[in-house]
Amino acid sequence: MTRAPQKRRLETRARLLDVAATIVREQGYSGLRVEEVVARAGVAKGTLFSHFGDKDGLLAVLIGADVMRLLDEMESRDAPADADELAARLAPHMDYVAQDRVIFDLLLRYSGATTTPPDEVVTASFLRQVALLSDWIRPLQAAGKIRRDQPPELLAEGIQAFANHVLGLWFCREHDTVPPPAQALAPYLQAWLQPAP
Amino acid sequence: MTRAPQKRRLETRARLLDVAATIVREQGYSGLRVEEVVARAGVAKGTLFSHFGDKDGLLAVLIGADVMRLLDEMESRDAPADADELAARLAPHMDYVAQDRVIFDLLLRYSGATTTPPDEVVTASFLRQVALLSDWIRPLQAAGKIRRDQPPELLAEGIQAFANHVLGLWFCREHDTVPPPAQALAPYLQAWLQPAP
DNA sequence: TCCTTTTATTGACCATGGTCACTTTAATAG
DNA sequence: CTATTAAAGTGACCATGGTCAATAAAAGGA
Numbered sequence: 259m260t261r262a263p264q265k266r267r268l269e270t271r272a273r274l275l276d277v278a279a280t281i282v283r284e285q286g287y288s289g290l291r292v293e294e295v296v297a298r299a300g301v302a303k304g305t306l307f308s309h310f311g312d313k314d315g316l317l318a319v320l321i322g323a324d325v326m327r328l329l330d331e332m333e334s335r336d337a338p339a340d341a342d343e344l345a346a347r348l349a350p351h352m353d354y355v356a357q358d359r360v361i362f363d364l365l366l367r368y369s370g371a372t373t374t375p376p377d378e379v380v381t382a383s384f385l386r387q388v389a390l391l392s393d394w395i396r397p398l399q400a401a402g403k404i405r406r407d408q409p410p411e412l413l414a415e416g417i418q419a420f421a422n423h424v425l426g427l428w429f430c431r432e433h434d435t436v437p438p439p440a441q442a443l444a445p446y447l448q449a450w451l452q453p454a455p
Numbered sequence: 456m457t458r459a460p461q462k463r464r465l466e467t468r469a470r471l472l473d474v475a476a477t478i479v480r481e482q483g484y485s486g487l488r489v490e491e492v493v494a495r496a497g498v499a500k501g502t503l504f505s506h507f508g509d510k511d512g513l514l515a516v517l518i519g520a521d522v523m524r525l526l527d528e529m530e531s532r533d534a535p536a537d538a539d540e541l542a543a544r545l546a547p548h549m550d551y552v553a554q555d556r557v558i559f560d561l562l563l564r565y566s567g568a569t570t571t572p573p574d575e576v577v578t579a580s581f582l583r584q585v586a587l588l589s590d591w592i593r594p595l596q597a598a599g600k601i602r603r604d605q606p607p608e609l610l611a612e613g614i615q616a617f618a619n620h621v622l623g624l625w626f627c628r629e630h631d632t633v634p635p636p637a638q639a640l641a642p643y644l645q646a647w648l649q650p651a652p
Numbered sequence: 653t654c655c656t657t658t659t660a661t662t663g664a665c666c667a668t669g670g671t672c673a674c675t676t677t678a679a680t681a682g
Numbered sequence: 683c684t685a686t687t688a689a690a691g692t693g694a695c696c697a698t699g700g701t702c703a704a705t706a707a708a709a710g711g712a
Contacts, residue, residue, distance in 0.1 A: 261659080263660090264660075264707090264708065264709085266659090266707080266708080270661085291698075291699095292699060293697090293699090302662040302663055303662085303663070303701095304661065304663070304702080305661055307699090307700065312700070313699065313700085367626075367627070368627065369624070369627060407649075408646050412642065413646075415620070416620075416647070419616045419617050419620035422623070423615065423619065426563055426566050429564075430565065446612075446613060446616070449605050450613070454651045458679095460689085461677095461678070461679085461689070461690075463678080463689090488668075490668070490669090499692040499693055500670080500693070501692060501693070502690080502691050504670065510669065653712100655712085656710085656711080656712100657709085657711100658707105659707080659709085660708085661704105661705080661707085662702105662703105662704080664702100664703100664704105665701080665702090666700080666701075667700080668697100668698090668699090668700105669696105669697090669698090670696080670697080670698105671694105671695080672692105672695090672696105674692080674694105676690080676691070677690070677691085678688085678689075678690085679687085679688075680686080680687080681686075681687090
């Protein structure tokens with residue numbers, strides 16, 4: 259069986275994450291270079307890869323943590339009272355992802371998470387997102403504010419699908435002449451959640 | 456103003472595309488290497504980039520052509536009679552994209568196409584896909600087979616969103632233990648297109 | 653303490669996409 | 683036919699992520 263990692267290893271890992279987070283703060287996710295991380299952390303390149311597998315692995319930890327933080331905030335607020343409020347609650351997450359294509363790509367690559375074992379932050383964050391959305395959806399269904407003919411989980415996944423759709427469009431256009439994703443999402447959710455009249 | 460390209464250039468371009476297509480046939484899209492293309496086409500690396508901008512540019516031409524061929528077939532068949540048939544009509548496209556992550560990524564990157572000028576094959580193929588879906592949707596709405604409360608174009612985009620969602624999940628799992636995308640799509644379309652009872 | 657085994661780290665090396673100042677080839681003017 | 687200009691093509695070079703046999707450091711046992 260595999261032993262617990264030594265102190266040194268944990269320190270190295272922490273240092274790598276710390277440096278990487280700083281660089282992201284300075285230059286954004288698309289400005290992150292593996293070479294710069296290891297240089298500033300004072301370790302060899304191979305060390306980073308032994309810790310995170312590949313660059314995506316490092317990004318996953320950083321971005322996963324960001325998403326978790328966003329989810330904390332979402333959970334701390336009161337549940338939305340209708341579909342429009344639900345859409346509004348998603349705005350911070352949409353804005354976060356819309357900020358950098360690297361984030362979008364990374365999250366998309368890992369988004370099969372709904373079933374895979376949650377050994378990873380991104381995977382865990384997806385499970386949490388579905389759970390949270392479902393928790394919002396159930397009372398809305400009970401109150402007849404949104405459709406009741408589909409299970410909350412399917413509606414939740416649908417919301418994710420539309421969110422990704424809108425974000426995908428966002429990254430294909432000039433960002434100046436087009437509404438931000440959080441706003442563009444509204445009509446889709448409207449149509450998706452609308453109760454049968 | 457820019458002149459028409461000379462014969463030589465057209466020949467070079469054709470040769471590059473031909474070689475690239477052959478390699479894709481032999482090794483799939485993920486096996487395509489720029490170096491191999493230029494080597495087998497007998498040109499320098501820079502030439503390829505001067506023709507297609509970057510590797511994605513080359514992929515876009517190849518994949519765009521594939522998609523156009525699929526659309527030709529879809530158009531040649533009679534229109535679907537209900538939501539389930541509509542889902543079935545999408546199967547070839549889903550299978551095509553599901554075959555290789557490179558295809559999925561490329562199409563996603565260009566999928567903002569609905570508004571951009573169709574100077575590119577992929578862009579054009581997206582416009583065509585939306586148009587085709589809308590053409591399928593309108594009669595179904597008129598016949599009361601699917602919901603009538605949303606414009607065909609929005610329903611069409613929604614279908615694309617769900618298709619991408621399902622494909623995204625597909626590439627996150629072991630492909631052996633999970634239903635193929637074409638099949639996984641059904642419940643979403645069902646819920647999305649279902650007429651108000 | 654000294655030897656052995658496991659864990660952690662190293663850095664030269666590789667793969668691959670992409671750039672660009674320069675050369676070659678074709679078209680066009682005089 | 684030659685000179686001039688524009689288009690086409692070239693390949694050395696770069697950026698960046700990733701590999702892996704070799705080495706150093708720690709842990710464990712005698």
